[in-house]
Every structure is written in C-alpha cells, then in structure tokens.
Amino acid sequence: MNTSSLFIVLVALVTITAAVDNGLGLTPQMGWNSWNYFACNINETIIMEMAQAMVSSGMAAAGYQYINIDDCWAYSRDKNTHVIQADPKTFPHGIAYVADYVHSLGLKLGIYTDAGTETCAGRPGSYGYEEIDAQTYASWGIDYLKEDWCHTSKDVPLERYAVMSKSLNQTGRPIFFSLCDWGTDNPWEWGPTVGNSFRTTGDIKDNWDSFMNNLMLQVPITSYSMIGGWNDPDMLEVGNGGMTNTEYISHFSLWSIMSSPLIAGNDLRNMDAQTLAILTASEVIAVNQDQLGRQGALVRSINGGLQQIWGRMLADGSRAVVLFNSDTATSDIQLLWSDIWLMSGQSMNVRDLWARQELGVYTGSYMAINIPAHGSVMLRVY
Ligand code: GLA
Numbered sequence: 354m355n356t357s358s359l360f361i362v363l364v365a366l367v368t369i370t371a372a373v374d375n376g377l378g379l380t381p382q383m384g385w386n387s388w389n390y391f392a393c394n395i396n397e398t399i400i401m402e403m404a405q406a407m408v409s410s411g412m413a414a415a416g417y418q419y420i421n422i423d424d425c426w427a428y429s430r431d432k433n434t435h436v437i438q439a440d441p442k443t444f445p446h447g448i449a450y451v452a453d454y455v456h457s458l459g460l461k462l463g464i465y466t467d468a469g470t471e472t473c474a475g476r477p478g479s480y481g482y483e484e485i486d487a488q489t490y491a492s493w494g495i496d497y498l499k500e501d502w503c504h505t506s507k508d509v510p511l512e513r514y515a516v517m518s519k520s521l522n523q524t525g526r527p528i529f530f531s532l533c534d535w536g537t538d539n540p541w542e543w544g545p546t547v548g549n550s551f552r553t554t555g556d557i558k559d560n561w562d563s564f565m566n567n568l569m570l571q572v573p574i575t576s577y578s579m580i581g582g583w584n585d586p587d588m589l590e591v592g593n594g595g596m597t598n599t600e601y602i603s604h605f606s607l608w609s610i611m612s613s614p615l616i617a618g619n620d621l622r623n624m625d626a627q628t629l630a631i632l633t634a635s636e637v638i639a640v641n642q643d644q645l646g647r648q649g650a651l652v653r654s655i656n657g658g659l660q661q662i663w664g665r666m667l668a669d670g671s672r673a674v675v676l677f678n679s680d681t682a683t684s685d686i687q688l689l690w691s692d693i694w695l696m697s698g699q700s701m702n703v704r705d706l707w708a709r710q711e712l713g714v715y716t717g718s719y720m721a722i723n724i725p726a727h728g729s730v731m732l733r734v735y
C-alpha cells in the first residue's frame with residue numbers, strides 16, 4: 354500500500370468510528386421515495402409496482418436499492434398493545450407483505466415516521482412509542498427509517514432522534530436511519546452521532562428556485578458530511594416535469610458531487626429515456642458513491658455565483674468537478690488547476706462524465722465552452 358492509500362484508509366477509519374454505529378451508509382443511500390410524486394396518494398400496489406420498475410428499468414443495476422414509503426401509510430395504534438397498524442384501505446395486506454415482495458426482488462424497504470405525536474399529514478407519530486415501533490419495523494423486515502419532525506413542540510432534535518436511534522439499534526436489525534428535521538438545530542453538527550443522513554433544508558419543490566435555494570444552503574456546511582452520516586439537501590425531482598432536462602442534469606450533477614442521498618422522486622413506471630439516462634449516469638453516480646466519502650464543495654464563484662466551480666477529491670487521487678452555469682445565458686467556465694488542489698504545471702487528463710468521453714490532456718486549466726443556461730459540465734481530472 355502506498356502512502357496516499359494508507360492515508361485514505363486512516364481517514365476512512367477515523368470518520369467511520371465518529372458516525373452512528375450501525376455499519377450503514379458507508380456511501381450515500383440510493384433509492385426511491387413516494388413523497389415527491391405521490392404525496393399522500395399511495396397504496397401497496399403503487400409501492401410494489403415501483404419496486405418492479407426499479408429492477409426492470411435498470412435503476413437497481415445502477416445502484417438504487419431502497420424503496421421508501423413516505424407519509425400516510427400509518428393508520429392507528431392497537432389500543433392494548435400500542436402496535437402501529439398500516440392503513441387497512443391502502444395497505445390491506447400489511448407492511449410485512451410489501452417487505453417480502455420488495456426483498457424477493459433483491460431490494461430493501463424503507464418506511465416513514467415522525468418524532469412527534471403526529472406525522473406532517475396527521476397520521477400517528479412515534480413520540481413515546483419509539484421502542485415498540487422500532488421492534489415492529491424490525492419484525493416486518495424494514496431496512497430504512499425516515500423520521501420527520503412535525504408536532505414535536507419544544508423537543509430537542511438530538512435528544513428525540515437519539516431515542517429512536519437507540520431503539521433501532523436494540524432491534525439487532527440493520528436499519529438505515531434518515532433524520533428529517535429540515536436543518537433545525539444544525540443537524541450537521543450532531544446528526545452523524547445518531548443517524549446515517551440528516552435533512553439540511555426544508556422540502557424541495559420541483560422548480561429551479563427551490564433547487565437553487567437548497568443547493569446554496571449547502572455551501573457553508575459541506576465539510577460536516579462524513580462516511581456513515583451524510584448531509585441531505587432533500588430528494589431528487591429529476592423526471593417530475595417542473596424543470597428542463599438541462600436543469601435536471603445540474604440537479605443530479607450537484608447532488609452527486611455533494612455526496613447527497615440519491616433518492617429518486619418520480620414515477621419509475623413511466624420514465625422517458627432522458628430521465629432514465631440522467632438517473633442512471635454511471636460515471637456521475639460513481640462520484641457520489643466514491644469510497645473516500647468527501648463531500649464536494651463550492652471551490653470558486655464567478656460573477657457573484659452566476660458561474661460556480663464545485664470540486665471534490667476522490668479515493669484514487671483524481672478530482673471530480675462540476676462547472677455550473679446558474680445564469681440565464683450561455684457561458685464559458687474556465688477551471689484552474691488551483692481550484693482543485695493541483696499545481697499549475699501539471700498535465701492532467703480531463704474526462705467528460707456525462708458524455709463518457711476523454712477530452713484530452715491539459716496543463717494548468719481547462720476551458721468549458723458554451724455551457725447552456727442553468728446547465729452543468731461534469732468532469733474527472735486525473
Ligand atoms: C415533511 C418532510 C417531507 C415529507 C412530508 C410528509 O414535509 O420534510 O419530506 O416526508 O413531511 O408529510
């Protein structure tokens with residue numbers, strides 16, 4: 354092992370031991386969640402069809418693994434045992450039945466609850482029932498839990514999430530724990546001690562301003578993310594129709610370089626070819642899933658941020674770069690080697706990760722020409 358690989362292994366070990374001790378989230382989670390497209394209008398058929406589509410579309414082969422049921426599956430608690438019951442109208446066979454089906458396809462099932470007394474949609478929350486809920490989820494075969502923050506009154510997020518975190522660990526079943534307090538109380542400072550990812554913003558909407566807002570909120574906190582505990586600027590809107598494909602390419606490029614969870618939020622049963630191509634771009638996903646787990650950062654802003662250069666170190670020593678043109682007009686962007694921790698005299702290979710094409714060998718800088726309005730170029734420099 355050479356010195357730089359040894360250094361990488363040591364960094365990884367230190368960061369792993371700092372995170373919640375459930376062995377999960379060694380790379381950002383990849384999957385699908387029902388909320389962005391279906392909101393409350395879900396049922397077991399939709400969830401099972403989505404699992405099927407994840408496999409048949411090629412998304413599973415590209416690395417997507419979790420099928421996550423969001424709000425509105427829970428109905429009531431049994432009066433005597435306090436065990437949570439799924440909505441009998443929409444999940445008549447119960448959640449274990451859905452889990453068995455999802456597992457039979459080689460996928461994992463996620464579920465949703467709330468740290469307060471009720472979920473955001475008014476279904477029963479887990480407050481005071483964390484232990485029994487964790488046991489119930491484990492008995493159903495659940496692999497992932499998202500815990501929301503509605504109806505929590507004066508509770509402290511770290512304290513409440515710690516109760517569920519401990520309860521999940523006590524089940525003995527590995528359950529990925531996704532915190533969703535929308536950035537309340539700076540979860541990037543304490544989130545990794547209790548969960549595997551933590552929302553850093555309010556809800557994303559399927560439009561440019563919402564995407565930009567969530568992106569810019571990440572700028573000051575990109576150094577907090579770590580292996581096992583990822584910053585989560587919310588789920589993907591790719592394919593939902595409110596943005597152009599050029600904009601979705603920027604969304605996916607930036608979420609990838611930021612080690613954000615890649616949780617698709619579109620109808621996987623009805624995707625056009627372009628949507629599928631974005632969601633399964635293998636060289637872009639490889640950056641997101643890089644073993645070093647170092648979140649990309651905004652390394653240089655040009656014209657007050659209209660053009661942005663995001664950079665990231667990768668485990669093999671190469672650099673990933675997104676040249677992002679947030680302007681409404683076409684623009685060139687020049688990447689300098691000094692932006693990405695290289696000496697200007699170095700000659701480097703440049704590869705276009707969306708085109709999957711070598712662009713040649715450059716010394717000191719690389720100029721990307723004619724990046725469309727709201728568009729991005731994603732590169733690997735090595
Ligand atoms: C909150 C969360 C969303 C979603 C809804 C469900 O708004 O932030 O991601 O889970 O609740 O009601």
